[in-house]
Amino acid sequence: MSERKQPNVVIRTAKPEDSPVCGQICYDSFSTINTAHGFPCDFPSPEGPTGLFSMMFSSPGFYCVVAEVDGRIMGSNVLDERSVIRGVGPITIDPAAQNLRIGRELMQALIDRANERGAAGIRLVQAAFHNRSLSLYTSLGFDIREPLSCLQGRTLERSIPGCGVRPASHDDLDACNTLSLRVASQTAPILAPALCARASS
Numbered sequence: 001m002s003e004r005k006q007p008n009v010v011i012r013t014a015k016p017e018d019s020p021v022c023g024q025i026c027y028d029s030f031s032t033i034n035t036a037h038g039f040p041c042d043f044p045s046p047e048g049p050t051g052l053f054s055m056m057f058s059s060p061g062f063y064c065v066v067a068e069v070d071g072r073i074m075g076s077n078v079l080d081e082r083s084v085i086r087g088v089g090p091i092t093i094d095p096a097a098q099n100l101r102i103g104r105e106l107m108q109a110l111i112d113r114a115n116e117r118g119a120a121g122i123r124l125v126q127a128a129f130h131n132r133s134l135s136l137y138t139s140l141g142f143d144i145r146e147p148l149s150c151l152q153g154r155t156l157e158r159s160i161p162g163c164g165v166r167p168a169s170h171d172d173l174d175a176c177n178t179l180s181l182r183v184a185s186q187t188a189p190i191l192a193p194a195l196c197a198r199a200s201s
Contacts, residue, residue, distance in 0.1 A: 014064035023050025026092040077106035088124035
């Protein structure tokens with residue numbers, strides 16, 4: 001069996017106008033891999049990731065890159081820089097361009113960025129059934145820390161005595177950051193105000 005020719009991949013900074021293309025690629029890639037393993041797609045339609053990328057690609061708190069081959073966008077990756085521990089994702093590659101080292105180059109671009117900016121660490125979440133990406137992250141030096149469970153379905157209409165849910169406010173920032181530090185060993189000083197702004201809008 002002949003090997004696929006490795007393309008000349010150009011990594012550049014993502015622009016807001018890249019959002020529709022990257023959103024479609026994100027939806028297609030998640031849909032393809034999840035369907036192959038019997039799981040629902042993470043997004044119900046391309047509009048979801050398109051809106052997400054539109055926000056990320058225009059926010060100074062995120063470092064976003066796209067991979068181009070012959071001038072065509074084939075994938076994207078995002079580094080959340082709003083905390084001392086950087087967060088990666090979503091990283092998505094066009095299903096037609098899998099296994100061409102595009103994902104590795106997108107990941108390396110973010111790792112280099114985090115190292116240049118003196119980040120204390122980098123974290124990401126990965127679906128356990130996706131062995132190819134797990135192999136990639138392991139080869140790049142990531143260690144498995146803990147399992148996460150994703151539960152899907154309709155929520156139960158019930159209340160828990162002593163517990164209440166309400167919109168977040170700016171008065172909650174200190175408590176939220178304290179909780180974040182205790183649970184995840186990091187703070188989210190920019191994320192919390194953003195959530196408060198969305199909750200009040």
